[in-house]
Amino acid sequence: MTSTATTPELPPVYCPVEPAVHPRADAIERRAVEWVDRMPLYRDDRERRRVIGTNSAEFYARFAPFGPEHNVQMAAHWVYWGFAFDDARCDSGPLSARPDLFLAMAGPLQRALEAPYENLTEDPLVAALQDIGRSFHECATPVQVRRFCDAHRAWLFAVAWQIVNRVRGHMPDLAEYTAMRLHSAGGAPTLAMLEIATAAEVPAREMDSPAVRALTEMAVLVASWDNDLHSYRKECWEGHTDQNLVTVLAHHEGWTAEEAMVRGVGMRDRVLARFLRLREDVRPKASQELRQYLQCLGHAIRGNIDWALKVPRYNAVEVAGAPLQDPGWADGPSDASTDPLPIPGIAWWWDRVAG
Amino acid sequence: MTSTATTPELPPVYCPVEPAVHPRADAIERRAVEWVDRMPLYRDDRERRRVIGTNSAEFYARFAPFGPEHNVQMAAHWVYWGFAFDDARCDSGPLSARPDLFLAMAGPLQRALEAPYENLTEDPLVAALQDIGRSFHECATPVQVRRFCDAHRAWLFAVAWQIVNRVRGHMPDLAEYTAMRLHSAGGAPTLAMLEIATAAEVPAREMDSPAVRALTEMAVLVASWDNDLHSYRKECWEGHTDQNLVTVLAHHEGWTAEEAMVRGVGMRDRVLARFLRLREDVRPKASQELRQYLQCLGHAIRGNIDWALKVPRYNAVEVAGAPLQDPGWADGPSDASTDPLPIPGIAWWWDRVAG
Numbered sequence: 243m244t245s246t247a248t249t250p251e252l253p254p255v256y257c258p259v260e261p262a263v264h265p266r267a268d269a270i271e272r273r274a275v276e277w278v279d280r281m282p283l284y285r286d287d288r289e290r291r292r293v294i295g296t297n298s299a300e301f302y303a304r305f306a307p308f309g310p311e312h313n314v315q316m317a318a319h320w321v322y323w324g325f326a327f328d329d330a331r332c333d334s335g336p337l338s339a340r341p342d343l344f345l346a347m348a349g350p351l352q353r354a355l356e357a358p359y360e361n362l363t364e365d366p367l368v369a370a371l372q373d374i375g376r377s378f379h380e381c382a383t384p385v386q387v388r389r390f391c392d393a394h395r396a397w398l399f400a401v402a403w404q405i406v407n408r409v410r411g412h413m414p415d416l417a418e419y420t421a422m423r424l425h426s427a428g429g430a431p432t433l434a435m436l437e438i439a440t441a442a443e444v445p446a447r448e449m450d451s452p453a454v455r456a457l458t459e460m461a462v463l464v465a466s467w468d469n470d471l472h473s474y475r476k477e478c479w480e481g482h483t484d485q486n487l488v489t490v491l492a493h494h495e496g497w498t499a500e501e502a503m504v505r506g507v508g509m510r511d512r513v514l515a516r517f518l519r520l521r522e523d524v525r526p527k528a529s530q531e532l533r534q535y536l537q538c539l540g541h542a543i544r545g546n547i548d549w550a551l552k553v554p555r556y557n558a559v560e561v562a563g564a565p566l567q568d569p570g571w572a573d574g575p576s577d578a579s580t581d582p583l584p585i586p587g588i589a590w591w592w593d594r595v596a597g
Numbered sequence: 598m599t600s601t602a603t604t605p606e607l608p609p610v611y612c613p614v615e616p617a618v619h620p621r622a623d624a625i626e627r628r629a630v631e632w633v634d635r636m637p638l639y640r641d642d643r644e645r646r647r648v649i650g651t652n653s654a655e656f657y658a659r660f661a662p663f664g665p666e667h668n669v670q671m672a673a674h675w676v677y678w679g680f681a682f683d684d685a686r687c688d689s690g691p692l693s694a695r696p697d698l699f700l701a702m703a704g705p706l707q708r709a710l711e712a713p714y715e716n717l718t719e720d721p722l723v724a725a726l727q728d729i730g731r732s733f734h735e736c737a738t739p740v741q742v743r744r745f746c747d748a749h750r751a752w753l754f755a756v757a758w759q760i761v762n763r764v765r766g767h768m769p770d771l772a773e774y775t776a777m778r779l780h781s782a783g784g785a786p787t788l789a790m791l792e793i794a795t796a797a798e799v800p801a802r803e804m805d806s807p808a809v810r811a812l813t814e815m816a817v818l819v820a821s822w823d824n825d826l827h828s829y830r831k832e833c834w835e836g837h838t839d840q841n842l843v844t845v846l847a848h849h850e851g852w853t854a855e856e857a858m859v860r861g862v863g864m865r866d867r868v869l870a871r872f873l874r875l876r877e878d879v880r881p882k883a884s885q886e887l888r889q890y891l892q893c894l895g896h897a898i899r900g901n902i903d904w905a906l907k908v909p910r911y912n913a914v915e916v917a918g919a920p921l922q923d924p925g926w927a928d929g930p931s932d933a934s935t936d937p938l939p940i941p942g943i944a945w946w947w948d949r950v951a952g
Contacts, residue, residue, distance in 0.1 A: 341696055341697055341700060341761075342696055342761040342764060342765060345696065345757055345758045345761045346758065346761055346762070346765070346767070348758075349754070349755065349758040349773070349776065349777055350772075350773055350776060352754075353776035353779075353942050354942075356942075357941075357942045357943070357945055359945060359948075359949060360941045360942055360944055360945060361941055362772060362776075362941045362942055383802075384802070384805040384806050384807060384810075385801045385802060385805045387805070388805040388810070392747045392751075395750065395751055395754060396747075396750055398754070399704070399707075399750060399753070399754045399757075400704065402700055402754075402757065403700045403701065403703075403704040406696075406697040406700045406701055407701070409697060410697060410701070412701070417705075417717060418704070418705055421704065421705060421708035421717075422704055424708075445801075446740045446800075446801035447738075447739070447740060450739040450740045450742070450743040451739050452739060455739075455743070586712075586715045586716055586717045587708050587709075587711075587712045587715055587717055588712070589715055590712055590714060590715060593714075594714060
């Protein structure tokens with residue numbers, strides 16, 4: 243077990259977005275915990291504490307601070323499910339080192355989501371996912387459901403890729419890591435639920451436009467890199483640092499963990515700054531639904547941070563040695579460059595899109 | 598090497614759709630071969646013959662018998678690419694038994710398609726895919742491009758799943774095989790190009806509706822099962838029958854190859870009959886673009902058969918012992934039941950959709 247003494251603390255966070263939370267967050271959490279128990283999403287008390295300790299209802303109440311309570315509730319269910327799945331089948335558990343078994347499980351699981359009224363397996367995690375799938379069919383539009391399902395498959399594909407790297411002992415370079423991380427953290431299905439939670443379908447011509455695709459991907463990457471920064475400390479404490487922004491930079495650039503974290507935060511700030519500028523450019527011509535979606539992308543970035551600073555998953559003494567120190571808020575990006583990041587695969591966010 | 602004597606011949610084919618082919622098929626093929634040579638999609642003369650012998654231009658000229666010549670051309674390029682990729686990286690070649698290496702290759706490849714203006718790798722197959730990606734950005738709408746990219750990822754995911762089954766020596770049951778086969782044959786990206794080839798974007802509310810999703814999936818499955826029936830003979834000749842409709846049924850039901858083929862054809866006919874009925878139900882209220890798309894789904898099912906009966910890939914003496922015998926056309930489905938097939942995951946095509 244590695245001492246936390248070697249783990250750099252987070253610098254102040256650049257995120258000029260006001261915090262927000264759904265006014266019915268508490269009621270949503272209470273009912274979500276009932277749902278977690280009913281499925282159930284765990285096998286024993288330890289797993290139950292772990293799943294409930296993800297604070298997933300609070301998490302999504304921050305992402306979608308407005309919207310019909312029922313819809314936010316259904317999205318929160320998936321977040322609990324996603325964490326339970328992640329712990330049981332992706333990041334740890336017997337499949338975390340077996341890409342073959344992971345794929346053999348994930349393929350039928352994805353189909354079960356797409357056909358949620360059909361009994362495909364006895365697996366309780368699959369049954370819980372189908373429960374969510376049915377609820378989406380009831381409260382969301384077919385377009386929203388399709389978007390969520392596609393994002394869900396992209397996530398499973400990237401998790402398999404991540405497991406393969408882990409098994410091969412392969413530390414991806416920054417371009418590969420970024421391409422993988424755009425999906426492996428589950429950001430895409432999480433953000434695909436924003437439209438469901440707020441009951442506002444974004445027209446396809448807007449959602450699939452290069453600018454909105456870029457904005458969605460940027461929000462995913464900022465939140466996923468933030469997740470890397472938050473979980474790095476926990477992983478150091480646990481003695482297994484996996485592929486994440488800090489280790490990728492340290493490995494390929496020969497930097498110390500401190501340097502890698504500073505440079506990683508600088509890259510993260512540049513993406514967020516680009517996100518905010520492009521969002522301003524897109525907003526004036528956006529439909530009401532798109533404006534709402536873009537607003538929630540900002541809430542997601544901010545909410546992910548507010549959630550991470552308190553959630554037991556990253557902060558409990560037994561999982562991370564000590565709570566995260568509140569790093570405070572920075573006035574501006576730590577790297578003020580407006581040039582594209584030199585990462586093949588995402589440079590087009592700067593080069594090839596306009597509002 | 599297995600003798601063809603044990604391989605059942607195909608029964609007459611039920612497919613009440615008129616044959617069609619794009620009037621500029623020959624010119625499209627000539628330019629496509631120039632493109633195949635320019636990339637190039639092969640490493641030696643043997644591979645070149647194999648790629649060009651897929652008759653991919655003819656294939657897609659049958660799928661999209663109308664539409665701007667340039668757009669059909671670009672779609673044909675992807676079909677050549679897909680066959681080259683399939684032979685080099687999926688069905689044979691060193692990755693065909695290594696799901697880990699396949700995923701490590703496929704993840705960056707998918708991102709390269711999504712960001713086709715950025716230089717992600719030196720791999721010539723990736724460069725060729727990016728050439729296609731750029732051409733789609735130029736001749737197709739963002740919605741069409743996004744649909745193609747999502748379908749492309751779903752294909753890669755299912756190919757990885759198929760490789761895993763192969764490596765584990767796992768013969769999937771019919772439900773699992775069907776879920777996998779809906780994507781592993783590349784049917785979804787192939788059909789996602791229909792809109793691009795015909796320059797007609799189907800509105801999202803129609804495309805993502807349960808009925809049109811079901812119609813697309815049914816067309817994919819019929820064509821993929823037909824592909825199974827056509828390639829089964831070739832695989833028997835080559836002495837390696839992989840997971841396909843005939844082997845799955847024979848294995849799990851204890852049937853002979855002859856019985857499995859007859860029952861498989863019966864299932865295939867029931868799906869096609871359901872497709873034709875549902876398409877009639879949907880058509881009256883469909884937009885012009887959707888009507889065109891639905892028409893092309895029928896051309897795809899028919900064109901896939903017409904192509905298969907002549908293409909060297911299945912018919913050359915050196916790959917299959919002898920050309921496929923033209924089975925002739927059946928007047929009606931070999932199994933006239935209009936009940937849902939008892940396959941979890943697709944029963945909703947009958948139960949839960951209406952025009």
